[in-house]
Amino acid sequence: MELTLNHYLTFSAVLFCMGLYGALSKRSAIAVMMCLELMANAVNINLIALARYVTPGTIKGQFFAIFVMVVAAAEVGLGLAIVLSIYRQKSTIELNQVNLMKW
């Protein structure tokens, strides 16, 4: 079986949906962040696959993927800092118990 672009896109879609489901349903902030990483990586797979199949010979997609990784890393750093800070205040990281952004 030869791998085609559709395989990659399907895989990335499944991965994205898993991430999305986790991000929307997990109660632990850490788990949510992990799911966000899944979603970001699904996007990365998409980018590289499209780069490979749609515009071979260029590295624009790869380039973007590296950007996304950097941003995701920074985001995780920031997110973990916020989580730590919330933990210190509330002694919990359960998202349904944190409603600081309420009106």
Add this chain to the structure above:
Amino acid sequence: MLQLALIPLLCVASFIVLVTAGRRAREWAHYVGIVTVLGSFGLSVATFARVMSGGPFSHTFAWVKLGSKTIQLGLQADPLTAVMLLVISIVSLMVNVYSIGYMHGDERYHWYYAVLSLFTAAMLSLVLANNYLLMYMSWEIMGLCSYLLIGFWFEKEEAYNASKKAFLVTRVGDVGFGLGIIAIFATTGTFVFRDVFHAAEGMAPALITLITLFLFCGAIGKSAQFPLHVWLPDAMAGPTPASALIHAATMVAAGVYLVARSFPLFELSETSLAVVATIGAITALGAALIAVVQLDIKKVLAYSTISQLGYMMMGLGAGSYVAGMWHLTTHAFFKALLFLGSGSVIHAVHSQDIRDMGGLSKKMPITTWTFIIGSLALAGIFPLSGFFSKDEILAALYHKHMWPILGAAILGAFLTAFYMARVCFVVFFGREKGHHAHESPLVMTVPLVILTAITVGLGLDARLGAHFFTEFLGEHPEPINLMIALGSTAVALSGIAVGWLVYHRRAIPLGTVKKQRLVMYATTVLRNKFGLDELYEHYVVGAFIKFCDFCAWFDRTVVDGIVNGAASVTLVAARAAGWFDTHIVDGIVNGLGFVVMGAGKRLRYAQTGRLQSYAQWMYGTLIVIILFILWLTLRGGL
């Protein structure tokens, strides 16, 4: 120009110095007053000499340009002015000197001299003016000074009321004068005498009559002629020397001067001359009658002044400008003398009532004899100046065949002699009333002597047949009419004789005479001054007060009503606006707020604060958008 301008300006300078110095001038105010008047006197003499040798001269300058008309002011010196300058400066000088003694130690000594200076300045500029405008200005300044001096002792209610009365009554005449001047300017376009007289020759007689009668209104007010004479007797509440200067010699003569100055106009109107003569006759006779029953020495003199001013008017009305002016000149000196003499008496006995005086001839010889000479001059006894000037007036009336007026004048002459004899006999002879009177100081007696000398001298001059004044004032002297002269002397002598019989010899018992019904009635009428004061009080002042009441009522009901009505309307409008504001405008604003708040209250439940619900919304919406785009794509629209 400078020479003429300096005559009044010296006195203005004195006024300014004294007013600036204020109370500091109390020690030396009289020096300033006397020195400046002396300067004016010197310049007046120089002017007189220049006019005599070189004829009249004048200076005119354009004062202000109004539209197409230029208003010219200026000064002039002609025989009339020159004579008046001498009269004013001499009498003012005498009064200034005399006042040192009379006003000694007064609280407002400096103010007295200041006003006296201002008055002298105004009177001098009045006679120097060569136009009606400057004349009117001076005229009004004199009115002010008269008001200030009558009310000089304003602590006394009498003085303060008299000053108001004098100011208001003369103002009535001044309105007429003002209208006359306006009429002159409207018809001729100039104020300058010469041009006015020139223009008048071609004017309609009715217009000239109107203008001259207006001018005569001013003269009636200022010269205290009937029916506006009521202020002058009350004006005696002022200091006696001021009365001598203002209310006997100079200011009250300004009306006569005005008529004399405007004589070229009056001559053109027979009617006006007749009015002048008639008013003069009524005044002369009426005032002389009232003078007979007055008990206040100054009031006798005041009524006598009114009467004599009436004589001057009669002279002018008879068409004899010289007769009027000459009587003015002689009267100025002997009446100033009489007033200063009465002042000397008042100074000695501290009363103005002749019943408090008596037998003063031994104690005050100088005052007595100067006063008697003045009285004789006033009565018109040969050879004193009064005789000649009065004779001139009678002769003028005789020549014009004005019989009723001549009759009034002769009767007036009799009464004049009678009331002066009464005053003299009662005050200087009669029984002594046991007061410690003594002769006044030299500063007071010397002016009396000088004025006596002038009174006698003016007569001598005429007696020598020189008729200096007559010639100088521009008419040819007429030989003395022997019949008139003898007749008037006889009348005057009989007046004195009756006075002597009644008040000195007491040959006619006064007590029984006074009990006669007719005499009682006459006395009552005269004591009440023919009821004129009451008439004015009731009809003029009363009507005026009624009018004021009406105005007040109108003000309160109609004007206030309108104002209050406007206020009420405004209030109602404001209430409506307020209601609109609170209910409609605020309602809209509050309603908007309410809606926004209500919406917010309901919408805020969407803000759960749960991160994941937000994300669910976000992705849900994303999915909806994607589906929408897909649907569009499938439909083939995009």
